[in-house]
Every structure is written in structure tokens, then in C-alpha cells.
Amino acid sequence: MTKLNISNEPKILILATLAGGYAGADSTGQSHVDYPANTYILPVMCPVMFPPEFFIRAYERGIDGIILMYSGTDSPYKVEAEGTAKLINATYALMKERGIDTRRLRLAAICTVCVKPFLKEVNNMHNLLKGIGFVKSELKSHPAPLQGAKS
Amino acid sequence: MSEKPKIAVYTCYCGGNISHTVKCEQVAKLLAEQPDVVVSRTNMSLCSDAGQSQIEEDIRELGVNRVVIGACAPSLHEQTFRKTVIRAGLNPYLYHHIGLREQDSWVHTCDADGATCKAVRLMAAGVAKARLLDPLEPIQLEAEKRALVIGGGVAGLRAALDIADQGLKVVLVEKTPFLGGRMAQLDTVFPTGEEAHILLADLIDKVVNHDKITIFTQTEVTKVSGYVGNYGIQLTQHSRGVSAENAKALQDACQQMVADEFNYGLTERKVIYQPYHGCYPPLPAVDWEHYNGEPININGKSEILKDEIQQFELSAGAVVVATGFDPYVPREGEYGYSELPQVVTLPQLIRHMALNPGAKSLEWQGHKVRDIVLIHCVGSREIEGIDEPQEDGQVNNYCSRVCCTATLHMIEELRENFPKLNIYDLYQDIRTYGRGHEDYYINALDNGTRFVRYHGEEKPKVFAAPKGDTHPVLVHVTDALTYNQELEIPVDLVVLATGMQPRQIDDLVKMLKVSRGNDRFLLEVHPKLRPVETAVNGVILAGTAQGPMNIQESISAASAAAAKVISLLGSGQVELQPFVAAVDPEKCNGTGACVEACEYEDAIALETFVEDGKEVTRAVVTPANCTGCGACVAVCPNRAIDVQGWTLAQYEAMVDAIAMDIVDLVEAG
Ligand SMILES: Cc1cc2nc3c(=O)[nH]c(=O)nc-3n(C[C@H](O)[C@H](O)[C@H](O)COP(=O)(O)OP(=O)(O)OC[C@H]3O[C@@H](n4cnc5c(N)ncnc54)[C@H](O)[C@@H]3O)c2cc1C
Ligand code: SF4
DSSP: OOOOOOOOOOOEEEEEETTTHHHHHHHHHHTTOOOOSOEEEEEESOGGGOOHHHHHHHHHHTOOEEEEEEOGGGOSSTTHHHHHHHHHHHHHHHHHHTTOOGGGEEEEEOOTTOHHHHHHHHHHHHHHHHHHOOGGGTOSSOOOOOOSTTO | OOSOOOEEEEEEOGGGTTTTTSOHHHHHHHHHTSTTEEEEEEESOTTSHHHHHHHHHHHHHHOOOEEEEEESOHHHHHHHHHHHHHHTTOOGGGEEEEEOIIIIITTOTTOHHHHHHHHHHHHHHHHHHHHTOOOOOOEEEEOOSEEEEEOOBHHHHHHHHHHHHTTOEEEEEOSSSSSBGGGGGOSEETTTTEEHHHHHHHHHHHHHTOTTEEEESSEEEEEEEEETTEEEEEEEEOOOSOOTTTHHHHHHHOOOEEEOGGGTTSSEEESEEOSSTTOSSOSOEEOTTTOOOOOEEETTEEEOOOOOOEEEEEEESEEEEOOOEEEOOOOTTGGGTTTSTTEEEHHHHHHHHHHSTTOSSOEETTEEOOEEEEEEEETSSOOTTTSOOOTTSOOOOSOOSSHHHHHHHHHHHHHHHOTTOEEEEEESOOOOOSTTHHHHHHHHHHTTOEEEEOBTTBOOEEEEOOTTOSSSEEEEEEEGGGTSEEEEEEESEEEEEEOEEEOOOHHHHHHHTOOBOTTSSBOOSBTTTBTTBOSSTTEEEOGGGSSOOOHHHHHHHHHHHHHHHHHHHTTSEEEEOSOSEEEOTTTOOOOOHHHHHOOSTTSEEEEEEEETTEEEEEEEEOGGGOOOOOHHHHHOTTOOEEETTSOHHHHHHHHHHHHSOHHHHHHHO
16 A cells, blocks of 8 residues: 655635535536645534634644635525624634634635635635644644544 | 444545545545444445445444445435435434545545545544434424415416425415416517417416415515414405406596506506406406595496405415516616617517517607617626616626527517518627527528627617717617627617516515525525525525526426425425434523524524423424524533534534544544
8 A cells, every 4th residue: 555645734624504615615626626635624504603712722723724615695594694704703803812813714705606716715725824834833822632533 | 322333434436536536445444443433445436236235234234323424525425325324224314424526536636645634534524523423303393285375477376386286285475466477478488489478378277277276466475484384474465446346347437547567668557457368367456556546436426446455364384485576677878778768678679569469560659660779688797896786786797598588589570570670689698598599599690680799898888869860879889799890870779688687575585584695586505406495494486586587497496396395295294304403401501692692583492491390491492493503502601502413512523633633543543
């Protein structure tokens, strides 16, 4: 078996709504356009379920950039547009407190067929992280211990 | 969750689509080392019978109780594998699917190692989520076997008929006094050239004679409560104002005239009216919006007409919204509209032709038309920053889809009826996309129609010609087909091919809590996977309420909507996905933050119970009213509420797995 060359690049978490960004990412796949592989897309029904602390926790665990790809005003959920904007603002405030560069969190309205906007967001975050590096260097307090597979 | 997780992990080659980039064997090997993973396999094509049998066998023989699959997009095969695990006796929600094709192998073709690391992390995240999955049951509710269809245009009529044909009751509600909607205003229709009113009469006949369908005209929905399977609906109906006995006498005696909207203001009608011969219901109606309240004299008796408004309550298991479209009405001065009498819209010209069958020449306001210009895309494909926004600040940037073919269909009619007419067609693109539609374009090219192509940034301009000119109107246009030559076309009539706009249905949108797209038409959950459903369970879309469609497409959408209603209500029970909020009674102490955060009526409430002799207050979710948005999850200080199947703890576990170094992942094994 060939040896795996494990990349050590900043990690981008993409929380993408099923009705928007997640389907947009699938459309991008169907277009067969390459983008950086340090991108981890998780489907969400509606991003208003996340409290701001969820994002801080993710940074503490070692996620370097997060893009919230929601459906904006096109959402099937009435609360999504307004609720997500509020959530982002509250999270920015917490990020500042923790010394985390707020550019590490992006909100983007991505539709089911938004291939170009999807790529733009991903590439922008990738380039930003290349410049500003890993989040660990910014965290004022020590990162919380890693839990997960072993727990 | 009591039993210890025994997780089976499958990494699919997808016939090479995934394995050409992702080193699937390596992924499977690393995943095999994860805690709780009892088997980790690759497969050439997991969705094949052999692939599915392997999963079933593992569940049965290895006691697998969680399944994680990395394969093509979940939208393609999530349902397939849910059925696979059910066949093997496992709860379908104990399976998690990861998209390794569209979101990995197809987009990292130049980075096989990167794609493989990504697959490992995503699959590890899947395993982390799988550990925390709980078995879930779809939500079962009693359903009222009756559908409410709102809108009596071709889409609403078709949906009503299809639903009723399957034995379900239908209440069809139409706001105006007559059935038929916009199709009734058309003359002959593309692509068959049949007469719209004949096609419509046939459909209406079937609907009104169907014993399962009840029709309410002059009626609107004024209140909606409840949820899928059991909506409570209030209808408000205006009275007809006349009876079979006095209708003719009243109509004859009525003197008040108003612009006839059926003919787009080209003619006038009385306020007691029937829009066209043969319409349904056959009884005239009073136009209450315009009736001035003056008495009408019949047989020496003067009568003041009164609108006796009635309200009804009914229950319905599902609601079909078929409220249709409005044609775009140009602004004053847009291409000279409403300033120059020789500028009309395509719907107006259609009515003009219908009102003057067999005319020897095309005449407009008493003048013979020798030269005519038709301009495409009026009120459609507008460009932000160039076109003046609509009243709500938006530009109509969408294509109305029907107007190209409708314009070319009109050109064919004009050419057949008036062979000497000079016809100019000013277009941006010809979008004759349907079967048989392109023929109209080919015919127009052959029949001497002159095509001029303009750009959206440089629209044609319409002016009054100087006095004494041969023609009353001049059209200036830059023609992209002849290297941007500036043309001046003297004409007698300008026809604006106006597109479709959503109807003003703000109240209905609020009552039903449905969403609209950026184009302001009603929005489906997913354009490909759930194209006629809204995010509100049991509210289904039919026809042009959802966006521009021709008759054929409106009917297809209506039949699709009917099929959804039938599958939803047919059994008398509704089954919903269990992805709704659930309260953990151990943790909930009734703060009420969730109730405050929830935007949906009757989805969550605080209730007080007596337990062990003590009063406790807790949040209680009504699953049928909950959309699963999770606004409650974010605000609960005790983490006592979660969306089932999508819990915060599951997300945290997934994030941890993604954040972890692969070396750690290996060591974690
Ligand atoms: C200029 C032009 C030419 C066209 N020519 C053709 C053609 O030749 N061939 C073709 O295939 N298609 C053609 N079309 C398209 C065709 O008109 C539509 O596809 C069709 O009419 C759509 O039907 P519908 O039922 O969706 O909407 P509508 O016909 O608009 O019907 C909606 C109904 O709902 C009612 N309603 C609205 N709001 C409410 C409410 N709140 N409560 C109760 N009732 C309500 C309305 O009164 C109306 O009766 C043309 C369109 C245009 C603009
Ligand atoms: S169908 Fe043709 S005329 Fe209508 S908006 Fe689209 S391109 Fe323009």
C-alpha cells in the first residue's frame, strides 16, 4: 500500500445548509472543478441551531476557518436569514474576546446551483488562512483538551 | 442509547469515480482501527445488489447496529441505503451517509493524498456521529383526507381533478367570480395551436361535475391553523349579488361601466358581468370592488346590491397553492407605454386578436397597422444597476420563459392573418426551449420576419415620430446582428412582450408560512429533489405561483403536486421525517427560552405536570408543527433540547474528528 502523505494545512469547516450550500457543493462537484482539499463540509438543516460557543469550541479544537453557507433569504426556514446574522454577530463578539481573527468566520449565502460563489468563498478562506496561519497561534487561553474518537 | 455501538463502515469505489482519486483501501484500513468499528470494507459499487447484500449480511451476521457509508452524494442514495438497513432489521436512522464523490474525489483530482486525508476525516466524523445516533421513528399523524386547492387557474383545476380522481375530497377556492385564471384570456396557444377556452372548458367541465370537488368562487383563505394532516382553514366568501332569476334583468339595467381587466383595459364592461361567453359559473357576478352602490332600476323597482360576506371553517390534510402569476405591467413611459397609444403589451394584443376574429387587416384605434415591432423581455431579465427597480426595490432579473414562444406564436398568427404586415422582432436571446417551440422561430425566419438583436444594457428606445411622418412611432435600436448598426424603425404599433410576475399574495404567504425566492415566486424545498414541496409540511405548490411556466409545465407541476397530496393523505395517516426538536426531560427545567426563540406557531410550549407529587414545568414539542430549524437548541442554557438526528453533541463529535490529526486518529485505534 502506498504511504499517505498527510497534509498539514489549516482546516476549513464548512457548515452548509441542505437547501443551500450543501447542494451548491454537490453542484460544484458535478462541474468537476478543483478546490483545496482542506475543506470539510457538514450538512445542516438550518444554522440557527448553533450557539456561538459551538464555533469557539471548534476553533479551540483546531478548526482554523469556518464558512457558514446558508440559504439567505431563499431559505425554506423563516428564521434562517435573520437568526444566522444574529448568531454571526454574537460569535464575532466572542471571537474578539478570545483573540480569534474574525475573518476566520464567514457567512455566505450559497444556493443549490451557486458553483462560482461556492468556489470563491472556499478559495478566499484558503488564501486567507495561508496568510494568517493556524488558529492555535491566536488563542489566548490554552486549547481545551481534545476529545472525540477516544471518548 | 443503551447497546454498545457496533459500527460497519463502507467506502465505495463508485466504479472508479471515487477510487481514481481517493485511496479507498487506505481509508478503509484507517477506519477499521477506530473504536467501535467492527468491520470496514470497500466495495466497487455499494448501491448494486451485491453491495447492498453485503451490508445486510454484516448487520445480520456481525450484529452491526450502526452503518456509515462514504459514497456518492446523499441526495442520490441515502434513501436506497435506508431501505437496505431496514431490510436487515435495523432502524433506518442508525445509518449515516457521507458524500465522497461530489465533495471529495471529483473536486480534488490533482491532490490524491489531500482527497484521501479528507475522506479519512469525513468518515471518522461519520463514525463519531454514528456512535451518538439514536433509533428514530417517523412521526405518524392522523390525516384529514381532504385537500384545499387555492386558485382556480389551469394548475389548480388540474391538481383538484387529479386528487379527486384518487378518491380524496377537494375544496377548490378561487378569488375571482370565475374559473380558468390567465389561460382563459389566451386565444390559440402554443405549441399545438388549439383554442385555450376549448381546452379549459373541457377541464372545467370535469372539475365541476366531480362529486369529490366542492368549488367556492369569490372566496379567499382568511385564517390557517394546525399542521399537515389537519389544517384548520377559514374561508371568506363574497356573495354573487345576483340570482338565476334576476341576473339578466339586473345586468341589462346596470349602467355603471368600468375597464374590463379580462381584456387588459382595451374594452369596458358593466359592474355586473361575465368575462366571456361560456365561462363558469355561468351566472354573472357583481364586481364589488368597483360597484358604486347606486340603485339599479328593474321593473320600476330600484335595487341596491349588497355583498353578504360569509365565513366557513373547514379542515384539510394538505394545501395546494396554485395562485398563479400576473403579467408584468410596464411603468408609465417604459418603451412609451401609457404615453403613446400605439404601445401595447403582448397580452393586450392577444385579447385584441381574440376580439376581432377574421379581421381583414390589423387595425389599432382605427388605424391600419403596416409595420409592427415586438420587443422581448419587457419586465424580465432586468439588470441591477441598469434597469429601474420595481416598487419593492428589486429588479426582475429572471427570464419569464413563456414570452419568447408566445411572441413567435403571435408572429405566426399575424403572418397568417395579415400577410402584408412588416414584422420586426427585437430580442436579446430566443429561448424557445420546449418541444415544437423552435418551429415558431424557424417559421418566423422563413416568413419574412426581421430579427434584430439588442443587448440588455442597451435597450431599444421608443419615440413619437415628428408630425407628418409616415408612421406615428419610431423605434431606435442597436443591432448586434449587424455589428451594432444603429437602426431607426418607423412603425404603427409596438408590442411589449411582458413577462410574468408573482401575484400579490402576501397575506397567504404569511398565513401558510411559506418562503419566497429572490424572484418573489414561492419557493420549493429543493428544485430537483423536492420540486413541488415547500418547507412547510403539507403545503404544496402547483403551477406559476412557483415561477414562470407554460400550460404544459403548469399541468405537470399540478399533477406532481396532486401526487404528493395523494401519497401524503391517501392512507389517512401522515408520516413525517423525525428531524424535529425533542426535549430531554432530565435536563429541562422550564426556562422557556426555547418557546421564546421559536418562530412557529404551536410548535413548542411550556406545560406543567405533577410528578411525584411535585409540580414541574417543561417544554413540550408538537412534532407536526416543528420544522426542525433548531432555533430552540441554540438558546437552551441546559442543552436540554436538540433536533433529533442532528444533535449538537453529534456536530461537536464530528468537529473533533475533523480537527484531529490523522496520526492521532490512527493512534486512537
Ligand atoms: C402573454 C402570455 C402568453 C401565453 N401563451 C401561452 C401559450 O400559448 N401556451 C402555453 O402553454 N402557455 C402560455 N402562457 C402561459 C400560461 O398563461 C400559464 O402557464 C398558465 O396560465 C398558468 O396557470 P396557473 O394556474 O399557474 O395560473 P393562473 O392562470 O394565474 O391561475 C391562478 C388562479 O388563482 C387565483 N388566485 C390568485 N390568488 C388567489 C388567492 N389568494 N385565493 C384564491 N385564488 C387566487 C387567480 O384568480 C387565478 O384564477 C402565456 C403566458 C403569457 C403571459
Ligand atoms: S422567454 Fe424570451 S422574452 Fe421572455 S424573458 Fe426569457 S428571453 Fe426574454
